[in-house]
Amino acid sequence: MVCITLPDGSRREFDHPVSVHDVANSIGKSLGRAALGGRVTVPGQPPKLVDTSHVIDHDASLNIITEKDPEGLDLIRHSTAHLLAYAVKSLFPDAQVTIGPVIENGFYYDFSYKRPFTPEDLTAIEKKMAELARLDEPVVREVWNRDDAVKFFRGIGEAYKAEIIASIPSDQAISLYREGQFVDLCRGPHVPSTGHLRVFKLMKVAGAYWRGDSNNEMLQRIYGTAWTRKEDQDAYLNMLEQAELRDHRRIGRELDLFHFQDEAPGLVFWHPKGWAVWQQVEQHMRQVYQDNGYQEVKAPQILDLSLWKKTGHWDNYKENMFTTESENRVYGLKPMNCPGHVQIFKAGLHSYRELPLRYGEFGQCHRNEPSGSLHGLMRVRGFTQDDGHIFCTEDQLLDECAAFTKLLQKVYADFGFTNILYKVSTRPEKRIGADEVWDKAEHALKQSLDMSHCAYEISEGEGAFYGPKIEYTLKDAIGRHWQCGTIQVDFSMPQRLGGEYVDAQDQRQPPVMLHRAILGSLERFIGILIENHAGALPAWLAPHHAVVCCISDGSAAYAEQVAQSLIKQGFRVFSDLRGEKITRKIREHSLQKIPYILVVGDKERDSGAVAVRGRGKLDLGVMPLDQFVQHLQQDIQSKGLDHTEGVQAQA
Numbered sequence: 311m312v313c314i315t316l317p318d319g320s321r322r323e324f325d326h327p328v329s330v331h332d333v334a335n336s337i338g339k340s341l342g343r344a345a346l347g348g349r350v351t352v353p354g355q356p357p358k359l360v361d362t363s364h365v366i367d368h369d370a371s372l373n374i375i376t377e378k379d380p381e382g383l384d385l386i387r388h389s390t391a392h393l394l395a396y397a398v399k400s401l402f403p404d405a406q407v408t409i410g411p412v413i414e415n416g417f418y419y420d421f422s423y424k425r426p427f428t429p430e431d432l433t434a435i436e437k438k439m440a441e442l443a444r445l446d447e448p449v450v451r452e453v454w455n456r457d458d459a460v461k462f463f464r465g466i467g468e469a470y471k472a473e474i475i476a477s478i479p480s481d482q483a484i485s486l487y488r489e490g491q492f493v494d495l496c497r498g499p500h501v502p503s504t505g506h507l508r509v510f511k512l513m514k515v516a517g518a519y520w521r522g523d524s525n526n527e528m529l530q531r532i533y534g535t536a537w538t539r540k541e542d543q544d545a546y547l548n549m550l551e552q553a554e555l556r557d558h559r560r561i562g563r564e565l566d567l568f569h570f571q572d573e574a575p576g577l578v579f580w581h582p583k584g585w586a587v588w589q590q591v592e593q594h595m596r597q598v599y600q601d602n603g604y605q606e607v608k609a610p611q612i613l614d615l616s617l618w619k620k621t622g623h624w625d626n627y628k629e630n631m632f633t634t635e636s637e638n639r640v641y642g643l644k645p646m647n648c649p650g651h652v653q654i655f656k657a658g659l660h661s662y663r664e665l666p667l668r669y670g671e672f673g674q675c676h677r678n679e680p681s682g683s684l685h686g687l688m689r690v691r692g693f694t695q696d697d698g699h700i701f702c703t704e705d706q707l708l709d710e711c712a713a714f715t716k717l718l719q720k721v722y723a724d725f726g727f728t729n730i731l732y733k734v735s736t737r738p739e740k741r742i743g744a745d746e747v748w749d750k751a752e753h754a755l756k757q758s759l760d761m762s763h764c765a766y767e768i769s770e771g772e773g774a775f776y777g778p779k780i781e782y783t784l785k786d787a788i789g790r791h792w793q794c795g796t797i798q799v800d801f802s803m804p805q806r807l808g809g810e811y812v813d814a815q816d817q818r819q820p821p822v823m824l825h826r827a828i829l830g831s832l833e834r835f836i837g838i839l840i841e842n843h844a845g846a847l848p849a850w851l852a853p854h855h856a857v858v859c860c861i862s863d864g865s866a867a868y869a870e871q872v873a874q875s876l877i878k879q880g881f882r883v884f885s886d887l888r889g890e891k892i893t894r895k896i897r898e899h900s901l902q903k904i905p906y907i908l909v910v911g912d913k914e915r916d917s918g919a920v921a922v923r924g925r926g927k928l929d930l931g932v933m934p935l936d937q938f939v940q941h942l943q944q945d946i947q948s949k950g951l952d953h954t955e956g957v958q959a960q961a
Contacts, residue, residue, distance in 0.1 A: 313369040327367035330360060331502065334374045341374060346382045346506060347499045349373040359385075361451055361499040377506075377538040384412050389449065389501045390439075390510050390536040391417035396492035397438035398532075401431075407494065408470040408520065408529060415546060416535035420518050422470065427515045427530055435532070436512045446505030447490045451498055459484040459495065470520070471495050509543050510536040518682075552788045558837040559686040561845040565902060567853070568687070576684045576691030578833055583853035586882065590851050591832055591839075592672055594724065595696045598828070602717055604670035604698055609650025611674065612641040620806050621649050622742045626775040630677045647673035648800075648825055651699040652807045655821075660811040665821065666702035666710055672832070673697045687837030694832045700824040701804070701811070704750070707822050711758035711780070711797060718782055718795050718828050724949055725839065726848070729785040732764045735772035742776055743802040751799035752778045776800045777825075786842040794835060798825040846925055849905040850946045852882075857904050858920070859886045859895045861911035868915035872908065872935060879939060896923065906942065 312324045314333055322336060330350070335342035348364060351357045351371040359381055366372070375381045391410035398405050398421060410419030421427075427435075454462070456478055463472040475484060475495060487496050489504055501507065513533045520526035537543040562568045567584030570577070580588060599606055612634065618624040623631070623645070632643040644650065651669045660667060674694050683689050702710050715732075722730060734755050737748045755778055759766045766780075773779055782795035804810075805820040813819045829835040839847065849855050856876065860869035866887045873885035886895050892909060899907050909921040913932075920938055922930040930941075 312366060314366065315369075315371045317371075317373050327365045329363055329365050330372065330374070331362040333366075333372060334362070337374070341376075344376045345374050346377060346385045346501050347375040349375060349381065359499055361449075362502045363451060364499070383536075383538055385499060385501055386507060386538060387412045387417045387536045388496075389504075390507050390534065391419050392449075392487065392489065392492070392494055392496070392500065393439050393442060393504060393507055393510075394419050394435065394512070394532060394534060395421075395494060396442055396489060397435045399492055400442070401434060401438055406468055406470050409474070410494075416513070416533065418531050418533045420520075420529040420531045422520075422527060422529050427532065432512045432515065432532070436510075439507075439510065439512075442490065443504045443507045445490065446503050448503050449487055449489045449500045451500070452486045452488060452493075454484045454486055456480050456482060456484050459486065462493075463495070507536065509538065509540050510534055511543065511547070522680075549788050549790065553790065553841070556788070556841040556844045557686075558688075558840040561840050562686070565845055565853075567840075570686070575681060576679060576689075578687065578690060578692070584836075586853040587836055587839075587847065587851055588832065591829070591836060592696075595672075595721075595829065598717070598721055599670040599698070602668075603666075604668040607651065607654050607669045607671050609644075609647055609654065609671065609673065612643050613649060615640040615642055617649055617807075618642045621803055622776060622806065623649070626740060626742075630679070632676050632678055643676045644673070645675050645677045646825075647671050647675065647695065647697040648699055648803060648823070649807065652804055652809045652823070655699075655701050655804070656807065656809045660701075662703060662811055662813050665811060666700050666706050667821075668698060668700045670696070670698040687833045687840075690831070690833050693834070695827050696829045696832060698826050700826065701809070701821040702824065703811075703813075703819075704822055707754045707799065707824075708758055708761070710824055711754060711799070712761045714797050714824070714826055715758065715762045715764065715780070715782075721828050722782075722784055722795075726842070726949075727784040727786070730764075731783040731785070731791065732759055732766035733769045733772075733781045733783070734759070734766055735769040735774075735779045735781055737773050737778060738771050738775060740775055741773070742806075747801045748778065751801060754799060755780050755797070774798050774800075774825075776802050779825075784838075786838065787844075792834075792838050794830040794838070795828045796826065796830070800825060846903040848945075848949055849942065850949050852903070852905050854884060854904050855881045855942060855946070856883045856906035856908055857886055857899050858883065858908045858910065859892060859899070861892045861909065863889065864912055865910050865915050869908075869910045872910060872920060875935065876939070881939075881942065900925070900927075905945070906938075908938070 312328055314322045322333065330348035331342060331345060334345040345362050347362055348360050349357050350360055350366060352368055375385065377383065377386065395407045395410055399407065402423060404424065406422040408420040408422065410417060456475060457480065459475045460472050463475060478484065484495065485497055486493055487498060487500055511534060513535060516531045516533065517528050518531040520529055535543065535546060565583065566581050567587065568581055569579050615624065627645060631645050634641050634643065654669065655667065672694050674692065676692050679689060679691050700710050719730065736752055759780065777798045777800040779796050779798035781793050783791050783793040785791055800823040804823050809820060810818040811821050839851065858869045858873040860866040869887060870885050873883050876883040896907055903925060905925050907923040909923065914920055919932050919934050921932045922938055924930050
């Protein structure tokens with residue numbers, strides 16, 4: 311007798327082993343048709359996502375997965391990747407298939423083919439995918455002996471698949487999935503038949519090295535997206551269209567903020583206007599440090615390799631580090647600031663009465679990111695973090711974590727982001743420290759979010775090698791998610807580096823170290839701000855608050871006088887005294903997204919006033935200069951935002 315427990319607690323008993331599909335069918339024919347897979351939990355084992363054909367032969371709990379479940383969408387996307395490969399092999403029999411995983415919002419599949427795929431090829435492939443989906447062919451799982459699978463794929467000319475399979479231990483069974491004439495290696499699971507794949511679109515072709523190694527062949531990676539509903543896909547495609555219009559790289563060029571060039575890959579050349587934005591962000595965060603008990607510090611850019619070995623970075627992170635040599639010593643260019651802060655902490659002996667001790671640094675870091683992953687300000691090799699480290703006792707850990715979440719919410723609201731997602735990332739496979747220490751750290755993070763009334767998700771195995779973390783993700787104006795802030799609990803690094811404090815019993819103890827950042831990389835956060843506002847930054851962040859334009863030569867001196875008066879009062883203002891028509895000046899400065907355009911002619915000069923145009927063709931009328939100053943001050947101080955609704959938290 312096999313007993314199946316369903317999510318509502320009800321049970322169904324069968325006198326024989328039963329498939330997931332059979333269980334779904336026993337509940338209702340409509341559920342049987344809708345079932346895409348199942349999540350099976352056998353006592354003493356972790357949950358397992360399986361095909362509907364999976365046979366359950368022991369008592370177990372079962373969740374039927376449909377397209378309404380997040381796992382259902384992943385199943386659809388994974389199966390659509392296979393459908394893509396099926397279509398490519400149908401149209402281009404000489405193409406070789408390699409791998410095709412699910413990614414955020416879609417999937418990709420890598421192919422080896424004798425010529426580049428064209429846009430016309432993508433159109434034909436997508437049409438073929440739709441034809442194959444309409445056939446509603448069963449997707450059947452088969453278990454093979456490894457050597458037989460290698461022989462099979464070599465026999466049909468699939469050298470890449472054969473290489474992948476040959477790297478699997480010989481005593482492991484191999485699962486293949488067959489749909490029509492197409493057979494592919496895959497762990498699965500997959501949808502029961504191709505008819506479940508109804509909403510998809512191929513997006514683009516890009517290059518990708520086999521196994522990510524630049525010494526190997528360059529393959530062709532076809533990207534696609536897949537959804538359960540056409541409305542969702544349409545919304546996603548519209549978001550992509552909006553994202554392209556807001557691309558910070560294009561806006562950066564148009565507004566003369568920054569640029570990149572080949573001589574410095576992944577490094578930013580900041581122009582005066584872009585650096586003005588940077589300064590506003592940094593100065594705001596510096597004030598946050600001062601208002602919340604942080605002492606600003608500065609640690610060296612390079613540290614001897616021996617220190618990086620002590621921290622564990624060299625063993626766990628060396629492929630991402632730049633190194634340099636001098637006088638027979640090897641140094642690591644810092645990818646993060648934490649080891650330097652421990653050195654500052656341990657330079658003197660601290661009492662428990664001094665804790666928590668909070669250090670903050672705008673620390674410039676370098677990471678050797680792959681060239682193919684570089685993306686404007688969003689992914690660079692040299693960046694500055696609003697980095698901080700809190701040294702505290704174990705008893706203070708919970709309060710410090712909760713206080714940091716509250717502070718982060720306030721800062722995000724200052725920048726206009728009130729929708730925050732929270733994730734707790736737990737211990738990875740590659741880590742340092744004992745399990746009992748990880749237990750304490752993970753429990754503290756979860757409890758701190760509970761105290762802050764924040765719903766959160768768990769990201770299993772996604773923690774840093776030295777400790778678990780909370781990841782804070784904000785949502786922008788077009789619905790995209792950006793993970794920026796983090797707090798990480800670290801019991802190991804202070805001990806490894808000899809950081810200690812004197813406790814109440816006059817004994818030396820290693821502190822708990824909290825690694826925390828609110829904005830993360832300032833470069834990336836500024837890129838997010840630019841795209842969130844489509845370049846029209848609020849006045850407090852904008853490179854210029856206003857421009858003063860003269861209508862004629864007769865009002866030029868007055869325009870310059872107004873500009874200088876505003877500059878002396880601390881505003882970022884410049885004058886446009888060119889002999890161009892005022893309509894052209896207004897158009898040019900509007901395209902530069904300057905918050906306020908002040909127009910002065912003979913009437914304004916004679917009355918000591920300015921005609922004010924706000925961004926977006928907003929006519930604020932003629933007003934005395936002092937009145938405009940009050941208006942601008944209020945705009946800057948309020949940051950152009952309304953905080954009355956508070957911070958929203960979503961799971």
